[in-house]
Amino acid sequence: xxxxxxxxxxxxxxxxxxxxxxxxxxxxxxxxxxxxxxxxxxxxxxxxxxxxxxxxxxxxxxxxxxxxxxxxxxxxxxxxxxxxxxxxxxxxxxxxxxxxxxxxxxxxxx
Amino acid sequence: xxxxxxxxxxxxxxxxxxxxxxxxxxxxxxxxxxxxxxxxxxxxxxxxxxxxxxxxxxxxxxxxxxxxxxxxxxxxxxxxxxxxxxxxxxxxxxxxxxxxxxxxxxxxxxxxxx
Numbered sequence: 347x348x349x350x351x352x353x354x355x356x357x358x359x360x361x362x363x364x365x366x367x368x369x370x371x372x373x374x375x376x377x378x379x380x381x382x383x384x385x386x387x388x389x390x391x392x393x394x395x396x397x398x399x400x401x402x403x404x405x406x407x408x409x410x411x412x413x414x415x416x417x418x419x420x421x422x423x424x425x426x427x428x429x430x431x432x433x434x435x436x437x438x439x440x441x442x443x444x445x446x447x448x449x450x451x452x453x454x455x456x
Numbered sequence: 457x458x459x460x461x462x463x464x465x466x467x468x469x470x471x472x473x474x475x476x477x478x479x480x481x482x483x484x485x486x487x488x489x490x491x492x493x494x495x496x497x498x499x500x501x502x503x504x505x506x507x508x509x510x511x512x513x514x515x516x517x518x519x520x521x522x523x524x525x526x527x528x529x530x531x532x533x534x535x536x537x538x539x540x541x542x543x544x545x546x547x548x549x550x551x552x553x554x555x556x557x558x559x560x561x562x563x564x565x566x567x568x569x570x
Contacts, residue, residue: 352498390561441556443501
């Protein structure tokens, strides 16, 4: 079953705006929460990740906010650029296997 | 090599035929994964290798699917008697860590079963 639920399925943001993608998880054994970015015709690539003992992690324009009690986490892309247009996947890790959400297709318009 | 290499990049086959998909992981990466990506379905875990052994085959959808890894390097995913529902992108990933914390994915094999 889907252990990580991701929303929205698709998102359109204007250049310079903030893109927000949300994920909710069921499995409390998850101990690592990465976000992967995938461009058409390419495999996903690790973008940023967080552990559940931290509430926020920022790398450049990308920030993960993590709410352990609500079992939710989100990706914020500040000052979104057309080059950020891609599919984004959240995931939860327990043991060695990543459980991915279904992905969000982000389009940043000029 | 510089990254994970998968071949072929595209494969068109007829229903009922067998196919083999190949993955060359990053040199030195002990862990190797196969995932399947169907439209709108995210990434579905298929199998995990630790070295040459596969401690977890739980994600393989049916007994028509099998995979092996030789020499702790190259892996082959075989699908026998392909069905139309097998059409998807098959992604391979490797990792230095056995805990799956940073996966490096190949570009995948787009499989189309007619």
